[in-house]
Amino acid sequence: MKNKITSLLFELNVPLNINENPLLLRIIVSQDATRIDFGYSATSRYIKGGWIRMSPEAYIQLDGSAKKYSLKEADGITLAPDRINFKSTKDWQFFTLYFEPIPLKDAILNIIEEENPSPNDFNYYGIKLCMAEGVEFYDHD
Amino acid sequence: MPLSKLGFRRLQIIDKCLRSNMYKYPNMEFLIKAIEKRLLLDVSIETIQKDIAYMKMPSPNGFDAPIYYDRARRGYAYSDPSYVLAGVPLTDHDYNTIIESVAIIQAIAGSRIGDKFTSAMEKVLSITLEEFPNSPKSYPILQTMNPQQSRGFEHFDIFYDACQNKKPVSVIHYSYTKRRFSSLTIHPFMIKEFENKWYVLGYSEKHDEIRTFGFDRIYSPIALKKPYRYTDRKIIDEKTQEYYGVYPIPNQAKQQIVIRANALATNYFEANPIHTSQRLEKNENGSSTIYFHLIPTLELSRLFLSYGRHVRTLEPQWLSSFINKL
Numbered sequence: 269m270k271n272k273i274t275s276l277l278f279e280l281n282v283p284l285n286i287n288e289n290p291l292l293l294r295i296i297v298s299q300d301a302t303r304i305d306f307g308y309s310a311t312s313r314y315i316k317g318g319w320i321r322m323s324p325e326a327y328i329q330l331d332g333s334a335k336k337y338s339l340k341e342a343d344g345i346t347l348a349p350d351r352i353n354f355k356s357t358k359d360w361q362f363f364t365l366y367f368e369p370i371p372l373k374d375a376i377l378n379i380i381e382e383e384n385p386s387p388n389d390f391n392y393y394g395i396k397l398c399m400a401e402g403v404e405f406y407d408h409d
Numbered sequence: 410m411p412l413s414k415l416g417f418r419r420l421q422i423i424d425k426c427l428r429s430n431m432y433k434y435p436n437m438e439f440l441i442k443a444i445e446k447r448l449l450l451d452v453s454i455e456t457i458q459k460d461i462a463y464m465k466m467p468s469p470n471g472f473d474a475p476i477y478y479d480r481a482r483r484g485y486a487y488s489d490p491s492y493v494l495a496g497v498p499l500t501d502h503d504y505n506t507i508i509e510s511v512a513i514i515q516a517i518a519g520s521r522i523g524d525k526f527t528s529a530m531e532k533v534l535s536i537t538l539e540e541f542p543n544s545p546k547s548y549p550i551l552q553t554m555n556p557q558q559s560r561g562f563e564h565f566d567i568f569y570d571a572c573q574n575k576k577p578v579s580v581i582h583y584s585y586t587k588r589r590f591s592s593l594t595i596h597p598f599m600i601k602e603f604e605n606k607w608y609v610l611g612y613s614e615k616h617d618e619i620r621t622f623g624f625d626r627i628y629s630p631i632a633l634k635k636p637y638r639y640t641d642r643k644i645i646d647e648k649t650q651e652y653y654g655v656y657p658i659p660n661q662a663k664q665q666i667v668i669r670a671n672a673l674a675t676n677y678f679e680a681n682p683i684h685t686s687q688r689l690e691k692n693e694n695g696s697s698t699i700y701f702h703l704i705p706t707l708e709l710s711r712l713f714l715s716y717g718r719h720v721r722t723l724e725p726q727w728l729s730s731f732i733n734k735l
């Protein structure tokens with residue numbers, strides 16, 4: 269009998285905007301959490317590359333559902349009001365957000381940092397997750 | 410009941426005493442002194458008597474040791490001189506070779522791999538009941554360049570496992586030149602160290618070709634449960650034998666490269682050939698023309714550049730121009 273799949277990895281590389289910043293790199297859906305990996309490259313638009321932070325109120329919502337999957341943990345980025353200040357316009361930061369687990373089924377995700385976002389907020393809309401495209405992985409923990 | 414590590418050490422010392430050609434038929438007093446001297450702690454007659462009884466017990470509970478007490482000589486001995494307490498007997502040469510190997514690996518590979526190797530060797534020696542020397546305070550007599558642990562070296566284990574057990578790996582990669590992140594899947598077949606930097610070589614699904622990725626640019630590698638794409642042995646050989654360094658200059662095939670080295674630089678190339686294809690034609694004044702047949706790499710270019718005015722690239726012309734622009 270085939271084991272039931274309990275976690276899947278998706279390599280996505282979805283840009284937030286034309287500057288590709290931050291890039292949504294990977295989503296891991298499991299029974300424990302929904303993990304989302306991001307990469308941010310500092311730019312010369314801001315002095316010394318500026319700063320980044322994540323709202324503790326951030327959540328995931330699935331298209332067609334009002335349920336919010338809240339942020340549980342952040343790794344590599346501070347939660348507001350604290351922030352990570354870059355030291356140069358050439359810095360970069362890899363960070364991971366852990367949200368409540370979403371169901372393991374085809375879905376369209378919206379990642380909402382702010383409900384009334386400014387261009388600086390990390391809101392992503394319409395991220396398609398097709399379970400058939402996910403890959404099982406070895407759990408190293 | 411399993412024997413403690415200390416217990417094993419006592420047995421080891423008793424075994425050595427019984428096998429000693431210098432002092433045959435050691436008595437109880439001799440054994441106690443030998444153990445106290447090696448372990449720096451007091452032991453009682455009862456403990457040694459129990460140890461000897463334990464050694465004499467049949468396997469698997471004991472060690473089947475043929476120990477007997479010789480009343481005439483008032484000491485203990487093995488009735489079978491070929492008996493070894495456990496496992497394979499090690500000569501002093503074997504033992505010293507293992508200890509030297511551990512020291513060399515510690516020096517070359519750094520503490521992480523070295524510690525793993527030391528731990529493994531401790532197990533090997535415990536099987537043979539040889540004692541691993543506790544000499545961390547001794548001054549090292551072997552030193553190699555040992556830089557601070559670099560970013561990404563913590564990925565060593567996962568990539569080693571992936572190469573060995575043929576597992577694709579999902580990684581987050583940051584390109585220093587493009588200043589861009591990407592998530593991609595690689596099918597690694599080799600880990601390579603060059604100038605104290607670590608790299609993984611493998612087929613990249615995104616690039617649809619063999620690529621080299623620096624550990625320092627990789628984040629969060631995760632081994633995947635999906636079919637592994639094998640890389641042709643010929644390609645692996647090419648990657649290992651036809652390069653000097655790690656990153657080939659794009660779109661360049663294996664070719665002849667010729668440099669002119671002055672007398673000073675010639676000494677270094679002569680003493681430390683950088684590639685199996687290196688052929689050196691020496692001139693009367695000590696300078697030389699040096700030929701290589703390999704795939705040009707960034708590292709080769711940087712090496713030539715590092716010699717400054719002492720080395721000049723003669724062929725191919727494009728490489729000379731490339732180096733001048735570095």
